[in-house]
Every structure is written in structure tokens, then in C-alpha cells.
Amino acid sequence: MGKDFDKVFKALAAPERRMLLDRLRARNGQTLGQLCDHFDMTRQAVTRHLKLLEEAMLVVSIRRGREKLHFLNPMPIHEISERWIGRFERDRVRAPAELKRKLEGEEDGTL
Amino acid sequence: MEHSEFVYVTYIRTSAGKLWRALMEPEFTRKFWHNTVQESDWKAGSAWRIVKPDGSTADSGEVLEVVPPRRLVLKWQNQMFPEMTAEGFSRLTYELEEAGDAVKLTLTHEMEKSGSKLIDAVRGGWPRILASLKSLLETGESLQSTREWPKGL
Numbered sequence: 111m112g113k114d115f116d117k118v119f120k121a122l123a124a125p126e127r128r129m130l131l132d133r134l135r136a137r138n139g140q141t142l143g144q145l146c147d148h149f150d151m152t153r154q155a156v157t158r159h160l161k162l163l164e165e166a167m168l169v170v171s172i173r174r175g176r177e178k179l180h181f182l183n184p185m186p187i188h189e190i191s192e193r194w195i196g197r198f199e200r201d202r203v204r205a206p207a208e209l210k211r212k213l214e215g216e217e218d219g220t221l
Numbered sequence: 222m223e224h225s226e227f228v229y230v231t232y233i234r235t236s237a238g239k240l241w242r243a244l245m246e247p248e249f250t251r252k253f254w255h256n257t258v259q260e261s262d263w264k265a266g267s268a269w270r271i272v273k274p275d276g277s278t279a280d281s282g283e284v285l286e287v288v289p290p291r292r293l294v295l296k297w298q299n300q301m302f303p304e305m306t307a308e309g310f311s312r313l314t315y316e317l318e319e320a321g322d323a324v325k326l327t328l329t330h331e332m333e334k335s336g337s338k339l340i341d342a343v344r345g346g347w348p349r350i351l352a353s354l355k356s357l358l359e360t361g362e363s364l365q366s367t368r369e370w371p372k373g374l
């Protein structure tokens with residue numbers, strides 16, 4: 111498990127990779143080409159970032175016909191959350207998190 | 222038509238046979254799936270439903286494919302919220318692959334509809350249920366938050 115967590119934290123430690131996750135969150139199931147659109151990065155760079163995200167299991171790719179689609183896999187982040195803030199603390203953390211979201215005006219917080 | 226789809230992948234240290242049973246047998250589902258049970262004879266074409274602790278139906282549909290202990294595909298319609306029931310059937314696929322001392326579980330929930338309310342609702346629910354299933358099979362204990370039916374639902 112420790113090694114898996116290392117991969118997740120390493121994969122999350124780059125703004126480009128977090129941006130790729132944001133894009134998949136907004137629209138799940140994209141091809142490499144779609145993910146490269148409007149990105150100031152070469153296709154090779156995006157491929158490299160995706161590879162690290164896939165090794166960390168934060169992204170899973172599935173072949174559909176001739177296309178390879180990429181999906182955001184929330185399980186590793188959920189496991190991290192369960193390990194450190196799971197069980198009884200979740201409700202206590204949720205209230206301040208919601209307050210913060212409201213005060214900062216972020217409307218997109220899907221539960 | 223546009224498509225709504227989510228994919229969840231988790232590795233669970235168990236055998237494919239045990240994971241297969243855990244996905245359908247009451248002694249397991251009650252512990253990690255909010256105290257619900259599933260009713261079906263698990264044959265292709267048979268009816269299938271999730272039964273809430275009060276005996277009413279949470280979701281129901283039909284078994285589309287059964288290949289134990291590798292692949293299970295269900296037609297899935299929500300029966301709790303009229304706006305979700307109105308969306309019709311979604312499709313849930315479980316795929317199990319042995320990977321060393323673990324099993325790779327891939328769960329896909331999809332609907333031929335963009336912006337599906339059902340798919341949006343399950344996107345928060347599945348990670349919790351799957352994490353609890355993993356914990357149950359690996360440690361013998363499911364996660365506290367999934368042992369009871371959620372209050373107010």
C-alpha cells in the first residue's frame with residue numbers, strides 16, 4: 111500500500127497532471143487527442159503525464175473500438191481519504207469544507 | 222446520443238471467487254452496501270433488484286450477462302427518485318481479473334444520455350461502497366459509513 115500511495119502523491123505533484131484530472135472530471139472518457147486540445151503541451155508530454163497518472167491508478171484507460179478512452183478513477187484518492195480522515199471524522203470535516211466552498215463562491219462542488 | 226459513464230478500478234487482495242460472491246450474497250452486501258441485499262437467481266434474462274432494509278426496492282433491472290467469476294452485466298434503473306426512474310435503464314458492468322495475489326475489479330456504470338442524474342448521483346456513492354468492499358475482504362471489517370442505510374433516504 112505504501113508504494114501505491116507514493117505513486118499517487120508523486121502523480122499529483124505536478125500542475126499539468128492535476129489539470130488533466132480536472133479535464134477528466136469535467137468530461138470523463140476522453141481520447142488522447144481530446145485531452146491535448148487547447149493544451150500548451152506536446153502530445154508526447156501529455157502522453158508521459160497520462161502514463162504516470164495511469165501507473166498511480168488515478169486514470170484508467172479503456173479501449174472502445176478503435177478509440178482509447180481515459181477515465182478519472184477516484185479510488186486511490188478515496189483510499190487516502192479513508193486512511194486519514196475516514197470513519198467518524200468525515201462529517202466533522204465536511205461542514206467546514208462546505209462553508210469554505212460557499213464563502214469562496216465555488217458552485218461546482220458536486221458531492 | 223451523448224453518453225454518461227464512470228469507471229472505477231480497485232485492486233482487492235482476495236480471490237476472484239470470493240469477490241464474485243461478495244458482490245451478490247447478502248452476508249457480504251449487508252456489510253458494505255448500506256445494509257441492502259440483492260435479489261436475483263443470477264441468470265441472463267432474470268430480474269434483479271436491490272432491496273433496502275425496509276423491504277422496498279432501491280434499484281432494479283435485469284441480468285444481461287453472467288460469466289462467473291469474471292463478468293457480470295446488469296440493466297439498472299433507479300426506483301427511489303422519480304427524475305432518475307424517468308431516465309430509464311443504465312448499464313452496470315463488473316469485470317474481475319486476477320492480478321498476482323489480488324483481483325482487479327473494474328466497475329463501469331454508463332447511460333446513453335448526457336448529464337444523467339443517476340450517473341451523477343452514483344459517482345459519489347460507488348467509491349465509498351467499493352472502498353468498503355475492499356476493506357471487508359482484506360481485513361474482515363467494512364467501513365463504518367456503509368454499514369447502515371443512510372438516514373433520510
